[in-house]
Amino acid sequence: MARITYATAVVLEAIADGRRYGFDIMEATGLPSGTIYPALRRLERDGRLESAWEDEAEATADQRPARRYYTLADAGHELLAEARARYHGLARSLPGEAADKP
Amino acid sequence: MTRPALPFPANAILALASRFVPRSRRAEWLREWRAELSWARRRTGRASTVGASLGSLPDAFWIRTHEWSPEMLLQDVRFALRTHRRRPGFLIAALATLALGIGATTALFSVVNGVLLAPLPYPEPDRLVRLYGFNEARGTSRINLNPMDLVDVRDAAESLVGLAWATSDSVTLTAGDEPLRLQTDFVAADYFGVLGVKPLLGRFFLEEENDSEAPRVVVLSEALWRDRLGADPAAVGRTIDLSGRPHVVIGVVPGDFAGPFFAQQTDLWMTWPFDAANPNRGGHFMRAIARLAPEVGIDAAQEEIDAIAARIGELYGKPGRGIEVVPLAEAVVGETRPVLLILLSAVAFVLAIVCANLAGLLLTRAAGRRREIAVRTALGASRARILRQLLVESLTLSAAGGALGLAAAALFTGWAQQWVAGAIATAPRVAPDWRVGAFALAVSLASGLLFGLAPAIQTLRGAAGSARSGGGASSREATPLRAALVVAQVALSLVLLIGAGLLLRSFVTLMAEETGYDPAGLLTLRLSATESDYAELAGMVDFYDRLEERILAQSGASAVGRVNRLPLGGSRSCDWFHMEGWEPVSPGEGECAEERVVSAGYFETMGIRLLAGRWFDERDTADGEQVVVVSETMAARYIGDRDPIGAGFKWGGHDDAPYRRVIGVVEDVKHASLDAPPLPEVYMPHPQYPFYRTMFVAVRVGGDAGAAIGDVRRALAEVGPGIPVFDVATMQERMGDSILGRRIAMVALGSFAMIAVLLAGIGLYGVLAYTVAQRSREIGIRMALGARAQEVTGLVLQRGLVLTVVGIAAGTGGWFFVAGLIRSLLYGVEPTDPATLGATAAVVAAVATAACWLPAVRATRVDPAVALRE
Numbered sequence: 001m002a003r004i005t006y007a008t009a010v011v012l013e014a015i016a017d018g019r020r021y022g023f024d025i026m027e028a029t030g031l032p033s034g035t036i037y038p039a040l041r042r043l044e045r046d047g048r049l050e051s052a053w054e055d056e057a058e059a060t061a062d063q064r065p066a067r068r069y070y071t072l073a074d075a076g077h078e079l080l081a082e083a084r085a086r087y088h089g090l091a092r093s094l095p096g097e098a099a100d101k102p
Numbered sequence: 103m104t105r106p107a108l109p110f111p112a113n114a115i116l117a118l119a120s121r122f123v124p125r126s127r128r129a130e131w132l133r134e135w136r137a138e139l140s141w142a143r144r145r146t147g148r149a150s151t152v153g154a155s156l157g158s159l160p161d162a163f164w165i166r167t168h169e170w171s172p173e174m175l176l177q178d179v180r181f182a183l184r185t186h187r188r189r190p191g192f193l194i195a196a197l198a199t200l201a202l203g204i205g206a207t208t209a210l211f212s213v214v215n216g217v218l219l220a221p222l223p224y225p226e227p228d229r230l231v232r233l234y235g236f237n238e239a240r241g242t243s244r245i246n247l248n249p250m251d252l253v254d255v256r257d258a259a260e261s262l263v264g265l266a267w268a269t270s271d272s273v274t275l276t277a278g279d280e281p282l283r284l285q286t287d288f289v290a291a292d293y294f295g296v297l298g299v300k301p302l303l304g305r306f307f308l309e310e311e312n313d314s315e316a317p318r319v320v321v322l323s324e325a326l327w328r329d330r331l332g333a334d335p336a337a338v339g340r341t342i343d344l345s346g347r348p349h350v351v352i353g354v355v356p357g358d359f360a361g362p363f364f365a366q367q368t369d370l371w372m373t374w375p376f377d378a379a380n381p382n383r384g385g386h387f388m389r390a391i392a393r394l395a396p397e398v399g400i401d402a403a404q405e406e407i408d409a410i411a412a413r414i415g416e417l418y419g420k421p422g423r424g425i426e427v428v429p430l431a432e433a434v435v436g437e438t439r440p441v442l443l444i445l446l447s448a449v450a451f452v453l454a455i456v457c458a459n460l461a462g463l464l465l466t467r468a469a470g471r472r473r474e475i476a477v478r479t480a481l482g483a484s485r486a487r488i489l490r491q492l493l494v495e496s497l498t499l500s501a502a503g504g505a506l507g508l509a510a511a512a513l514f515t516g517w518a519q520q521w522v523a524g525a526i527a528t529a530p531r532v533a534p535d536w537r538v539g540a541f542a543l544a545v546s547l548a549s550g551l552l553f554g555l556a557p558a559i560q561t562l563r564g565a566a567g568s569a570r571s572g573g574g575a576s577s578r579e580a581t582p583l584r585a586a587l588v589v590a591q592v593a594l595s596l597v598l599l600i601g602a603g604l605l606l607r608s609f610v611t612l613m614a615e616e617t618g619y620d621p622a623g624l625l626t627l628r629l630s631a632t633e634s635d636y637a638e639l640a641g642m643v644d645f646y647d648r649l650e651e652r653i654l655a656q657s658g659a660s661a662v663g664r665v666n667r668l669p670l671g672g673s674r675s676c677d678w679f680h681m682e683g684w685e686p687v688s689p690g691e692g693e694c695a696e697e698r699v700v701s702a703g704y705f706e707t708m709g710i711r712l713l714a715g716r717w718f719d720e721r722d723t724a725d726g727e728q729v730v731v732v733s734e735t736m737a738a739r740y741i742g743d744r745d746p747i748g749a750g751f752k753w754g755g756h757d758d759a760p761y762r763r764v765i766g767v768v769e770d771v772k773h774a775s776l777d778a779p780p781l782p783e784v785y786m787p788h789p790q791y792p793f794y795r796t797m798f799v800a801v802r803v804g805g806d807a808g809a810a811i812g813d814v815r816r817a818l819a820e821v822g823p824g825i826p827v828f829d830v831a832t833m834q835e836r837m838g839d840s841i842l843g844r845r846i847a848m849v850a851l852g853s854f855a856m857i858a859v860l861l862a863g864i865g866l867y868g869v870l871a872y873t874v875a876q877r878s879r880e881i882g883i884r885m886a887l888g889a890r891a892q893e894v895t896g897l898v899l900q901r902g903l904v905l906t907v908v909g910i911a912a913g914t915g916g917w918f919f920v921a922g923l924i925r926s927l928l929y930g931v932e933p934t935d936p937a938t939l940g941a942t943a944a945v946v947a948a949v950a951t952a953a954c955w956l957p958a959v960r961a962t963r964v965d966p967a968v969a970l971r972e
Contacts, residue, residue, distance in 0.1 A: 021137075021138065021141075022134070022138045023138045023141050023142045023145070023154065026154065027145075032153070032154075032156075032157055032509065033138075033153075033154045033157025033158070033161075034153075034157035034160040034161070035155070035157075035160075036157065037157055037158070037161035037164070038160055038161055038164035041161065041164055041165060041168070042164075045168065058398060059137075063136040064137065064140060064141055064144070065136055065140055065486070066133075066137060067134075067135070067137045067138070067141070068133075068134040068137070074426065
């Protein structure tokens, strides 16, 4: 089984929960950006995450630059299952709410 | 898209962090962070935006340090393959030389792996030792032992848990339609037990079966059991006729068994029959192995056996004789070890030259790639990234070359297997295993780095230079490195050529060595007249006499003779003897000589010269006066100044006859090997000493000796139908076989040296061709200013020859460091033989001149007008 740090586990859980970009994940997990970004990079490199640029029109409508959105790949779901097995109560540990939800 | 302004420290931090992100990813990275931070500002305000921006630093560092990913490696490999495909000429040349270098190295390693590194095929092989006799008084070592002595050692030694002996001969199997000659090992009852081998079927020998009075029993090889007895499990217990005597089959040896003594395949094993009533301490013909007791080291065993041997020496009057204990693995590999190590070093030299050659080629290519590299650097590729790309290019080359080399090595190992099977008793399997694979991989990677690293660094440096100077010619930078590579190639190839040259000289010296006989036009073969054929010894001798007559009458042969052991025909016997007038000594004491039993025609047939007295002739019948002929060395050493003719001689242990008279002295014959000094030899007429039923027959044919075998077979069919002929070979073939190891070493080293010199020539050519191309403008100007063709040619030649001379000097100097390695393989020539050193340097110089000539001539074809316009 791959080594899963707690931070990685929490990031995975946040993305599974529908948080799709860095700042959103930051708010959901309460972890600093310096922890979240390397975790995102590693997960994406390992094929656990997929990323894509937000539709430009959507962003413009919202009067902000386009974001990079992250979603779980199949391998990411597998890793999440392992993470949940290791860190019990992970799903309930997210403190915040989705940042862009009203 | 609007680009939102970020608050002050945040934008600076992001800008700083972005410097660490590889350029290829930087724009996208910035875009993501800007989007995040601007959103953070809108949501939470300035302070938290600055806090969040700090996270960009660890992110950037993480990307920087983890840039290398499997996908990127794949990308590099794909790029490298595309690059290679665009230069098929270079690709083919590189792959061919690499396949050659890695293939030869791997093949030799697989031999070394099989022979030197693999354990012997017996349980606990480290506890097995070989026992050798030596005689301090006579300065002989590594000789065989006396069986009675071995029994004493076995019974007394506590440091050994087992001791066994073996000697080899052949017997005739008379079962079946056609008699068959079978290779037979006569062994100690415990032979298989000491080696730790279990029977495939039945059992092995019992201790009481060592006795000559015991019923004769035999163990078969699996091959014989399958071929002749149809793999019948009921074969055990059956009685078969061997050389006219019934033997009971008691067991079958597994097919993969190979004994530690004899390289040829054994068909049968029998016990050596001891005649306890008639002990003979004179003959030393047994090979012996032993198994050390647990916890006993080889030194302790040697110490105990020294003491036992000294006691035996005292008891039986054998002063100076001792027994040496040698690890069996060392004894089995024997003289093959230095040959293998020399060849492995040689092949490593070839690989080094291949690498130097490729490095030179890559350097030349690097000049052409400067623009490509500069463009990639400008587009954001880091230096490390480009270095890695270049190394991946050379590593893909070496990996492909290694794969081809492994295939080439597999072809070579079949040939190597034959050599090993002929040279080493336990005939290890020379087959690629995981070690060979790992070796090939390691060698491929190492050579890829070796020939790739320097050119890659040079390329980068050159690209940096050209970027600064706007694409100017900084190619001269690489020239010293290129020159050094050529010098190294010339030096290494000269070292190999000197080695090969010395081996060649040794070989020629050896072949020209006085053998004491004339091997040309001589056909030799063996037959055995068994007890079932001729029960009486006299009848057996008569059969041989009639056969010789018949061969003379029927074929074009000019002479026919026979002998119990031909020159180069096997081990020394060293039988104890006594000369008339010597002090009477206790049994076993005295000197030893080689016993040769011959027919009257033998001397003439072999072309052995008579120095004094007369040959044997028709007077020397069984009833006539008992006579011997002695060799030159025998007469000089043991008869001394007296006239040898008429001296009295008798064998010590087994000769009941009165003294035999010396009637002649013949020239020495190189019997043991071409490079060993002649032994004292005593010749006896077969009718007077008829105890040998198996004899070599020699036929002097003249012309094609091999073709005469048909005549011999026809003659035999008339005189002694049903007696098989075996071991047929011309004397020249036997001489060739006796120096096979030398010849293989010479041919292998010679081939490596030729490849090396050729590669060095190509390397030199490459450098000069490149120089000419680089300097075409200068040459054009010189020619425009009136330089003549010779001057231009001289300019290029001079550069090439300076490199060659430096290389030759370095190679000759280097030779003195490695010369000691090859000493054991030389014969009649010193490792620093000036003639060989001079001749090989001349060969290298000649090849180098030829390599320089083409670029030099091409330089004169430079068109000044074209050169100046460029």
